[in-house]
Amino acid sequence: MSILSAVPSAPSDVVHRRDLLPSSVPLRFLDSDGHWNACGALFQPADHELVALHRAMVIGRRFDTQAVALVKQGRLAVYPSSRGQDACQVGSVLALRRQDWLFPTYRDSVALITRGLAPVEVLTLLRGDWHCGYDPYKFRVAPQCTPLATNCLHAVGLAHAARFKGEDTVALVLLGDGATSEGDTHEALNFAAVWKAPVVFLVQNNGYAISVPLSKQTAAPTLAHKGIGYGIPSLRVDGNDAAAVYSAVKEAAESARAGGGPTLIEAVTYRMDAHTNADDATRYRSAAEVELWRTRDPIDRLQGYLVARHLLDEHALAAVHAEAEAFAAEVRESLSEDACRDPADLFRFVYTEPTAALRAQNAQLAAELAAADHG
Amino acid sequence: MAELLERTGLPAARPVTMAAALNQALSDSLAADDSMLILGEDVGTLGGVFRITDGLAAKFGDHRVVDTPLAESGIVGTAIGMAMNGLRPVVEMQFDAFAYPAFEQITSHLAKLHNRSRGAISLPIVIRIPYGGGIGGVEHHCDSSEVYYTATPGLRVVSPATPGDAYTLLRQAIESPDPVIFLEPKRRYWSSETVQLDRTGPAIDRAVVRRSGSDATLISYGGTLSTALEAATAAAEDGWDLGVIDLRSLSPFDDETVCAAVRRTGRAVVIHEASGFCGYGAEVVARVTEQCFHHLQAPILRVTGFDIPYAPPTLEEHHLPGVDRILDAVERLQWNDTVTPPRDRA
Numbered sequence: 001m002s003i004l005s006a007v008p009s010a011p012s013d014v015v016h017r018r019d020l021l022p023s024s025v026p027l028r029f030l031d032s033d034g035h036w037n038a039c040g041a042l043f044q045p046a047d048h049e050l051v052a053l054h055r056a057m058v059i060g061r062r063f064d065t066q067a068v069a070l071v072k073q074g075r076l077a078v079y080p081s082s083r084g085q086d087a088c089q090v091g092s093v094l095a096l097r098r099q100d101w102l103f104p105t106y107r108d109s110v111a112l113i114t115r116g117l118a119p120v121e122v123l124t125l126l127r128g129d130w131h132c133g134y135d136p137y138k139f140r141v142a143p144q145c146t147p148l149a150t151n152c153l154h155a156v157g158l159a160h161a162a163r164f165k166g167e168d169t170v171a172l173v174l175l176g177d178g179a180t181s182e183g184d185t186h187e188a189l190n191f192a193a194v195w196k197a198p199v200v201f202l203v204q205n206n207g208y209a210i211s212v213p214l215s216k217q218t219a220a221p222t223l224a225h226k227g228i229g230y231g232i233p234s235l236r237v238d239g240n241d242a243a244a245v246y247s248a249v250k251e252a253a254e255s256a257r258a259g260g261g262p263t264l265i266e267a268v269t270y271r272m273d274a275h276t277n278a279d280d281a282t283r284y285r286s287a288a289e290v291e292l293w294r295t296r297d298p299i300d301r302l303q304g305y306l307v308a309r310h311l312l313d314e315h316a317l318a319a320v321h322a323e324a325e326a327f328a329a330e331v332r333e334s335l336s337e338d339a340c341r342d343p344a345d346l347f348r349f350v351y352t353e354p355t356a357a358l359r360a361q362n363a364q365l366a367a368e369l370a371a372a373d374h375g
Numbered sequence: 376m377a378e379l380l381e382r383t384g385l386p387a388a389r390p391v392t393m394a395a396a397l398n399q400a401l402s403d404s405l406a407a408d409d410s411m412l413i414l415g416e417d418v419g420t421l422g423g424v425f426r427i428t429d430g431l432a433a434k435f436g437d438h439r440v441v442d443t444p445l446a447e448s449g450i451v452g453t454a455i456g457m458a459m460n461g462l463r464p465v466v467e468m469q470f471d472a473f474a475y476p477a478f479e480q481i482t483s484h485l486a487k488l489h490n491r492s493r494g495a496i497s498l499p500i501v502i503r504i505p506y507g508g509g510i511g512g513v514e515h516h517c518d519s520s521e522v523y524y525t526a527t528p529g530l531r532v533v534s535p536a537t538p539g540d541a542y543t544l545l546r547q548a549i550e551s552p553d554p555v556i557f558l559e560p561k562r563r564y565w566s567s568e569t570v571q572l573d574r575t576g577p578a579i580d581r582a583v584v585r586r587s588g589s590d591a592t593l594i595s596y597g598g599t600l601s602t603a604l605e606a607a608t609a610a611a612e613d614g615w616d617l618g619v620i621d622l623r624s625l626s627p628f629d630d631e632t633v634c635a636a637v638r639r640t641g642r643a644v645v646i647h648e649a650s651g652f653c654g655y656g657a658e659v660v661a662r663v664t665e666q667c668f669h670h671l672q673a674p675i676l677r678v679t680g681f682d683i684p685y686a687p688p689t690l691e692e693h694h695l696p697g698v699d700r701i702l703d704a705v706e707r708l709q710w711n712d713t714v715t716p717p718r719d720r721a
Contacts, residue, residue: 150452153480161456161461
């Protein structure tokens with residue numbers, strides 16, 4: 001028997017799953033001019049859902065600008081703005097139900113605000129008071145992930161456990177274009193597909209991983225193409241169209257809930273601000289490029305449509321902006337007081353019960369602080 | 376009551392290998408807790424490359440004994456998500472060096488999430504890692520990787536040295552609310568002991584005295600504990616009375632038990648097969664010296680593997696600490712400074 005004949009031939013039943021591939025152009029309802037287009041691949045959100053998306057984006061944007069201002073005032077250590085990605089932040093979260101879980105990154109503060117978390121708790125990490133400032137179980141939001149891509153695996157595990165326990169839970173994980181190069185993203189896509197885990201992967205492709213453009217990040221035709229190798233249906237949507245993001249995430253979540261397994265969604269968007277306040281974006285992208293994306297603003301786009309359709313009038317618009325201003329005031333007020341920082345907390349949560357060595361170190365620090373007080 | 380029944384219902388002492396004891400601990404834990412599951416490569420149908428999970432998939436189902444895709448970061452990362460949602464995963468890493476792809480998930484997430492979330496998230500996960508050499512394994516199959524984990528706050532790190540303790544420690548590790556790195560000395564898998572398997576015993580964070588002695592204390596764990604005991608037996612023929620401590624828990628460290636023994640003897644040798652430089656023994660020597668200085672008659676010595684990547688199979692015998700190397704160290708404990716060496720006593 002020759003070596004060649006010992007090689008198993010390719011199975012004849014390999015299915016060419018073109019249905020797993022993304023569309024040739026990003027799916028969208030609303031173009032940059034606010035014109036509504038039919039998008040047969042996605043269900044159409046109801047009018048009241050569009051109004052809710054607009055309201056949440058206005059509030060989220062106001063939170064974002066307030067946080068940027070707080071950094072300049074020295075009240076936050078650092079803040080990665082998501083300005084420009086508002087439709088992704090809001091559209092994805094509003095598509096979730098209460099029993100679903102969100103696995104965010106450090107750039108997803110607006111998503112957390114949209115989920116209902118208190119601003120002071122969301123900003124605890126960026127204020128430097130603790131690593132995670134909220135109880136993840138209260139709103140079903142995992143701690144914000146800073147190493148990138150690692151949260152994808154946590155989402156898959158949590159979602160698989162939900163199925164194991166017979167719970168009706170879907171996990172939505174947020175990641176960026178840079179994170180799609182990390183190994184954990186690929187392991188997570190593979191595990192999710194093999195286990196048919198109810199997970200939605202939303203890649204916010206904002207064009208840059210800090211300074212590195214997508215062209216240096218991948219040679220794939222699109223990031224959504226990465227799903228097919230794992231047997232995962234993948235969509236590419238206009239990430240500045242809140243209706244498209246909302247609809248795509250909602251459909252993917254419903255499919256996951258019905259046992260259809262994971263979906264990968266690439267949302268094409270843009271980060272209007274620098275990576276963080278410590279970054280200088282003029283070193284790696286042109287003003288013309290930024291200006292082009294300014295014309296694609298997700299809030300202006302939806303607002304123009306809602307006004308044209310008389311779903312939003314001047315009065316309602318003023319009310320939304322007043323609500324956003326009141327929220328910004330609440331953010332300022334809640335951060336005006338210094339957080340209660342107890343050095344003993346450094347030792348309290350390392351293990352379920354502090355070890356003898358940690359108790360001794362806590363006592364040592366307490367003695368040092370007491371001596372300093374009396375000194 | 377259930378406890379009493381379980382204890383009185385235990386079979387009498389019988390010969391058992393460490394591999395069988397670990398298998399029994401996993402089986403008993405799966406039976407006791409519906410939220411526990413096993414994840415790993417080849418752990419299901421095959422029963423693991425060392426057969427530690429033999430028969431468990433057939434008994435408990437492949438939804439509880441899960442053959443995962445071949446990706447260690449994926450295994451640990453998904454285990455973290457499962458634990459966040461109330462499950463109690465026990466992960467098998469196939470070999471020591473094959474656990475390295477999971478390093479970020481272990482150090483940045485498994486070890487820290489309880490602290491990051493101010494105690495809201497508990498991760499009762501056990502990561503079983505067959506570690507160390509002595510089995511003729513080729514490269515990447517024989518690493519002693521303990522200090523990577525002991526250097527990471529938030530992890531418990533334990534290593535059993537006997538079949539009976541393998542059962543006890545694994546049951547304790549699975550019941551622990553903290554994440555546990557469970558290092559299995561693979562060259563002891565086939566060692567046998569006549570013992571009654573019992574989930575009660577010394578607490579998970581305590582060392583035990585395996586042999587008491589008055590002249591010097593040998594401190595070891597895992598794969599080299601039996602070598603230390605052999606050395607103590609050989610030394611006894613020469614009239615030396617050596618004690619042997621089995622650390623069991625590498626993190627946290629049981630200062631109390633170890634220091635009490637060293638204070639009695641005034642002399643100690645730390646033995647492990649991992650490299651000596653920045654090795655676990657360095658920490659043992661430092662903290663025992665800090666706490667027992669005035670009781671010491673000699674510097675504490677280390678007998679460790681050389682500072683080399685693990686040796687190829689035909690040369691590993693030169694690398695691994697053996698009885699002679701331990702006895703040489705005992706001889707170098709400056710016996711002539713203060714006392715007559717035991718062998719010279721009339």
